[in-house]
Amino acid sequence: MKRYSVFAVAREAMNWHTGWERAWRSPEPRRRYDVIVVGAGGHGLATAYYLGRNFGITNVAVVEKGWLGGGNTGRNTTIIRSNYLQDPSAALYEKARSLYEGLSQDLNYNVMFSPRGLLMLAQTEHEVRGYKRTVNANLLQGVETRWIGPGEVKALVPIINIDGPRYPILGALYQERGGTARHDAVAWGYARACSAMGMDILQNCEVTAVRQANGAVQGIDTSKGPIDCGKLAIVVAGHSSVLAEMAGFRLPIESMALQALVSEPIKPCIDVVVMANTVHGYISQSDKGELVIGGGTDGFVNYTQRGSWQHIEETVRALIETFPVISRLKMLRQWGGIVDMTGDRSPILSKTPLGNCFVNCGWGTGGFKAIPGSGWAMAELVAKGEPGPLAADFGLDRFREGRFIDESVAAGVAH
């Protein structure tokens, strides 16, 4: 792999950039791999990357039905934070956040992690109490957050209306080292690094069956033919139930459409990420200048990647109420993605009833921020066959035992 740097760009400029090599190879499948990861989204690629980096397992294929990074990795609102209430969540998301800090250097690919700060607004007394509780919990978890008053909120976000007639801003939970990253670049950076370690990324390769014998996985059938494997990791977000069915087990997952939208690009007007859970809206501004806005999930199960219009209206109303200056800006594009929701809205990183088959899913509306931590924990689970401390609480058995990890009190609708 040729290293990227400003010098490399200058050197290639002399040849009008005709000398760049492929960011990742486009190989034909081999007959067998030690590990097959199904799903070349952020989580799948990160799993493969840390299998190689942390455990030296590089005989790995990442199999993708479409184009890599084309699922929720490429259609989220790029928010990164770890101000979670429950210990297992805070550990996992903080691991992810801290890995994001050095990810560009680690991958030699600028993922543009931008710790621009993140605010969760409290607009009811109930939220004030909830976020103060989170601050206290975060302190004991080693996650840096603090409670700030409305004056400091206004200083951080000058365009915010803190005296709204309905829901005045009472303060906020502030994570200074939360922020955003360039979502596509995360997938591309991991893909390039995986490819450089000799892993095969097989795009346009749809899994059609999971083969098994004696209670353990043997391989998969794909649109590019059968491939054998020692271990199988299913990391396919919105379509987890479909793959699980092929592998012969069921998951406690419902799939729904979650929407997002962007405005036309404007000069910088909001430098931090703001989430307003009482009124249901969250917003940040991309480096390109677009306001990136998260919407709601449909209340019914579907796979359309579209979503219902009224959620767009609800979200935009909430944001105009909070940021009145945006009323005259325009919505450039709206879209949807399929999120897989568990009963407690927390993810699953788990062994499965099928031997040597592991599953990573259930990230709901908040998977992007977790990508490096998720890959780190999943790689450990796949490599050792048992979860490490990061994944230990996220097993499938928790639903049977009632050991839920429910963040709803701290995160409201969106997380």
Added chain:
Amino acid sequence: MSLRLTTGGRLIDRAKPLSFRFNQRWMTGLAGDTLASALLANDRVMVGRSFKYHRPRGIVASGVEEPNALVGLGEGARFEPDQRATTIELFEGATAISQNHWPNLAFDVGEVNSWLARFLPAGFYYKTFMAPQAAWARLFEPIIRRSAGLGRAPDRADADRYEQAYAFADLVVVGGGVAGLTAALAGARAGQRVLVLEQTAHWGGRAPVDGGVIDGLGPDAWVRNAVKVLEKMENVTLRLRCMAAGLHDHGHLIGYERVADHAPQTDAPRHRLWRIRAGKVVVATGALERPLSFAGNDVPGVMLASAVRDYVVNWAVAPGQRTVIVTNNDDAYRTALALLDAGLAVPAVLDTRESLTGDLVQAVRARGVRVLEGKAIARVRGRSRLRGVVICRQDSAGATAMSETIACDCVAMSGGWSPVVHLWSHCGGKLLWDASAAMFRPDPTCPPTGADGAAMAVCAGAASGALGLADCLRDAHKAAGGTGKPPQAKAPTEAPIAPVWVMPAKAGIEARSKMWLDFQNDVKVSDVQLAAREGYESVEHTKRYTTLGMATDQGKLSNINGLAVLSEALDQPVPATGTTTFRPPYTPISFGAIAGEARGDLFQPLRRTPMHGWHEAHGAHWEPVGLWRRPYCYPRSGETHRDAVNREVLATRRSLGLLDASTLGKIVVKGPDAGRFLDMIYTGVMSSLPVGKCRYGLMCSDNGFLIDDGVVVRLSDDTWLCHTTTGGADRIHAHMEDWLQCEWWDWKVHTANLTEQFAQVAVVGPNARKLLEKLGGMDLSKDALPFMTFAEGTLGGVRARVFRISFSGELCYEVAVPASQGLAFWERLMAEGAEFGVTPYGTEALHVMRAEKGFIMIGDETDGTVIPQDLNLGWAISKKKVDYLGKRAQERAHMADPDRWRLVGLETLDGSVLPDGAIAADAGYNGNRQRNTQGRVTSTYYSPTLGRGIAMGLVRRGPERMGEVIRFTAEGRLIAARIVDQVFYDKDGEKQNV
């Protein structure tokens, strides 16, 4: 130079000059102008700067596909960035500024990026700015953010208003061109309810500019007649300036009507958002012309051929004096003819094709114009304004020393046409590649389908690929189910297009680095080829890596060119590359319109109890609770909120307090199976409750967690009244209906949420009975109405239900009266209670008193992870029942774990108030290096009754650890607290049971 012609202009009114300002200079336009046509009439060709390289940008198009001519329009509270000059109807006093430059449009420091363009190819930022680690966020990113973006954000709240409306139609025709009008006529004559939407201010679309004959008339005359006929039909609604923004599932079409953009002085709403339900949508949205990719095709003065024609014919504006036409199809010859008719020079037509014989070509040749076959533009002369073109053969590598230069100040380019298939595609309609016409057109066999599985949209006319006038009308007539003969059209025959994606075909890399695809985002042919080379082969990868098609025109202008270049680079046919996803809206729509009237006071509905006005008049400090507002307290002058709360608590405990409890949920459950149903919904037994009795009940989710609580009353043999929390009323009603409709659909039960039908007052305190007895009408003595019973009767002449329940621990009657009597009843209580010092109290006093009594509050003691057993509420769970919602879940291993955190009382050693949300750490760390914890504070208050802080909390094995002192962490401090009984006041319940 560009200027206004002395004659012509079908859309302008020369008798009505309009003054407008551009970059602080006053200029004159005419009624009927767009801002773009008026700028061109004032010799303003260059109007902006590009996104990345800050290159000079001129007007390219005449409609929604314009990528360059974006301006900031208006001032102050009516300022709006990123407005397309080509779709702004000019009005008197309009004020516009150009964008994305500093210090000014002509001299922009940012243009340094353009000189460095060679070092800034697609995606360069993924390869750089990585060292040192902190530099990205601190140094590079702020610089990039400042130079990116286009216009500046408005700096104050919007002064305009917006509204929303609904419409329903059998047939919605999108597009008011000749195809749309033909479809509308066909549908309307068949008796359908027809709605026609046209995004511009004019009917007729392109046909009046392009010419031809329809039913023996010129297009203008035919359009006038057709509109006249449609206007007279009762089943037809015509709507100009209304764009179909998006087609959503089930024929839900969003219309975006720009009501007053062109007349900002009027008092009408600025935009109106239409939510339309369409039986069927006819997508008659026409086609858009594509540019050609030659070196320097972004220099101001290079325009679409169709746009040049539009400016000449519609607005009598000459974009240039000498216009070279470059094309790969016959349509561009119409531009030559229009220019010649206007007396303007056309030094040459460069056609990439050979052996040209079409009608239009012959007509142009007959006017003495040089038509050069097999020719292309090698490069252009000029930087901020076009001065000439150097020509070469299309099948060559570019110009040679012998190459001819043609002086010109305008180039009209045409790379062919692409049907506007956005609405078709929004909801899943598929496209097919028509190689002979070099375009993606709708695949009629794969339409977007509605709930019935049938097509909910059909494309008509040019939008379906029928570009010729006669074909277009025939297709539109058929699309709307027209019977009989379609309108008959005559137009010149046209020779086939020859696709050209790179000009000239063998251009070297240096030239390809100057061929623009996305004019706004500065994406060039070389960038797309770089993406392909680096493995970003999926069309989505290329888009995201290069930002092709991500500008405000969303690729309308040149996405197809980009896809074709990518296909060539990957050596695969265009359909193998495919398109990116078409997403709503078709063009950007204002957030204001999306929000509609719902802003400020109307942001969300405000629910008011019948006594709301009284509270307001008596100084209530409000707390939002769901959509309600409840008085938090009633501070008197000079009192802090804390003082007021303490006073309210003490007054109530000592004598008499009143609480407006109207917001509490009141759900009536009725029917032969109501008892059985409630036994499933609640953890306790409600079916055995005698008529006239009250019972406290808990509701759990199917996961076992406590979701709501409240008192259930049996009103009659088959009727129960379920009180819920204020915030829970709608949620619990939906929860009940969910189970009834989805799981127990054969049970005979009805539910009704009567929350707003009753006003409810809690009359609380030792003197509560005395007050109600003064009103008279019911026997409220302890024997007649003991604790946890209910009676119906008349109190002081008002029909009332009286419940002997208490959330404060005091003697309490909750009295429900019809909502219409609520205020009068409240005022009567206040008047009659004066002798007892009656004190209205708010939600905070309510909280303090319930905490003093150790009562739980949903949302404080519960957070979606707590089961009733954790709260020592096992007594409210029936051991006998076979089942209730949550029972099985509560038997799971973790739920029955003796180590669970359970509810206790907490008090600090010094009597201070524990902070909200404090958490008790435990010894050691867990596997993730987090401190172990053993409990948390759930409610904490200053108790004026006891004169010290009191709290409740969940602590591991709490009830087994009475008297133990543990340390809580909050606000960076450690606070010691003793575990005590959760009931702080009147432990035996003597006061409420008198």
